[in-house]
Amino acid sequence: MRIDGHTRLAAVVASPIKHSISPFIHNLAFEKTHVNGVYVAWEIPESDLAETVENIRRYNMFGINLSMPYKEKVIPFLDGLSPEAQLIGAVNTVVNRDGRLIGHNTDGFGFFASLKNFNPKDTHIMILGAGGAAKSIVTQAVLDGAKKVSIYVRPQSLVKAKENFRTLLDQTDCYLEFHDLTDADHFQKELRQTDLLVNATSVGMDGESLPISIDTRFPKELLVADIIYQPFETPFLALARKQEIEAVNGLGMLLYQAAGAFKLWTGENMPTGAIWQELENIYNSYNS
Template sequence: MQIDGHTRLAAVVATPIKHSISPFIHNYAFDKTGINGVYVAWDIPESELEATLANVKRYDMFGINLSMPYKRIVTQYLDELDESASLTGMVNTVVNKNGKLIGHNTDGYGFFASLPQEFDLKGKTITILGGGGAATAISAYAAQNGVGKINMFSKAKYLDVTIERQGRVAEQTGTRIEIFDISDKKQIQEKANDADLLVNANSVGMDGISTVVSADMVFKEGLLVADVIYQPFETPFLRLAKAQGATTINGLGMLLFQAAEAFRLWTGEMMPTAEVWQALEEKYKSEN
């Protein structure tokens, strides 16, 4: 990678963000594609978010990625939102297009791009464990792309917010979405039995010990099971499903493919995902 007077900058913005793997992914892609760019991580307080967006224009950056807690509040500083960002109310990618800042949400695309190619979303039933940002992005993308039904499980204290947000998705897409309390393990089992895809879209399991489902959870034959978590590489949730013969997918693919879509939006070029995936697998398997 050579930095010169023509090098353009991209960044991920959040707090905390020093742990982010995004610089590894994007700088690897810049290097492999020969695009003159550099990607860094900016840990900034909320008070500096508006100025940060202004600097994207000022320094003619490709754009930025955003993580929590800025995915929702950043929308007030943007010139335009694409359909995915409008539907979810969240932005994870900002594109600087000729001085206009356009917000996108590539998380839902990234998740479904990480699934086996033979999985056809149209008409399917999916059950999502979690009602936060990842869950919202997944449900919105599914609703936009022909899913038959969505069952979503949220924490009791967030049920009203989840019902409101998913109500907007249902209204705008015509998709049937039902919301349940995530503490109801019996209901989780019932809705998993109805589903073609079961997704853990919350942080439970990042400790490598806990799981959002009961220890005697039964995963029906043919159920595809996914987790948005990628560290640990295999969560207790996925381990339980895998032990019963289910096909399991961790969150590393979602991380890669949401980044690949951001890369395409910024540069117009395709990220060499196969090469990046191999590097990521080697990195994370070695750390687990």
């Protein structure tokens, strides 16, 4: 990697963030595309967020990525939002356009880009969870023309889930339904008519927990996805694969949301194939 007087900076900003794999992905992309850039991780307190954003202009950076807890808190410091970021109400990528800082959200794009042979248009999708990741995926599905999206949460979270999607409901013609995840009979019935089932919760990161009943039966044509990538195969994915159902973990989402940001910053396509191989080697070694 070349670092000289023309090198431009990009960074991921969060707290905590030292564990992030994003510097590995983006610096490999800079190297392979011969773009003169370098990507670092900044772990900052919230009190430094406004100054950190201003530094994008001050140092003519490409921009920054944001993770929790700053995806929503960064918005007041920006000059504008992309349509998807406005609908989601959260930003994971800030782009420096000649001193104007525009917030984007590439999470939903990254998720669907990781599903190689799946197009959300005219499909029926079921989502487990209603947090930030779920909102990004649902918003992108709506923008891409999904026919119906059903959101499943615990009964005590139903009111909050509906409120969380209020902007999307008010500003689009999307068909969203909200259901009690503990109603196993309804869940199983709807599953038989669904094209894609997504776990957008953190359930399964312990390598033991399931977000759904172990007795769930998956229809043969269903695609199953989990946003978790560590462990590489969650109990949710293992249950699907045991029934010979195609199942995808969250590593591809991690890569392709980064690719979306890289394209916005540099105009270059990230070499996702080569980087994917490197990531698979890393995470397979963790889980071997």
